[in-house]
Amino acid sequence: MDRIEAGRQVLRELMGEAFLEARDATRNDFNAAVQDYADDVCFGTVWSRPGIDRKTRSILNIAMLTALGRPNQLRSHIEGAINNGCTKDELREILLHTAVYAGLPAAVDAFRVAEEILRKKEML
Structure with a gap:
């Protein structure tokens, strides 16, 4: 392949x-x-490399996309993170953690995106 x-x-x-x-x-x-x-x-x-699992890659992506202020890509990667086993509680903690390092405005926007996805998936 x-x-x-x-x-x-x-x-x-x-x-x-x-x-x-x-x-x-x-x-x-x-x-x-x-x-x-x-x-x-x-x-x-x-993404195909060994070394870290897909859930960890998803966590990294959520944090980076939040910090970069990329809501469209964040939307897709939050869905992917859920598919990779991230829970609602883990998503909240990832986004809260980014508030400290990436700033509150970035985290607030990311929380909005995450809430949209969680509602769509009937997890909120």
Whole structure:
């Protein structure tokens, strides 16, 4: 299996088939390069490495995306974190912890995103 297909498999397991299908439906000659890059490097290479488990990778992503103020990517990765076994309580603690290091405004925005996802998944 090549790295792009390996990355697509990780995405399928992390975000679900519906996410991958919706993403594929938006693919065009302009964005194909960045989608392939994400599949190859992000998911096919880094997410596929041994060393830390997927739940830990999800926790790291949530903290980093909160700190960077990236709510669209945060939304997807919170769903992925839940799929990787993160509980509502763990998500709250991750976001509260980021408030100390990334600032309260970033954490408040991230809490809003997380609440949206938790409601959607009927976990709140």
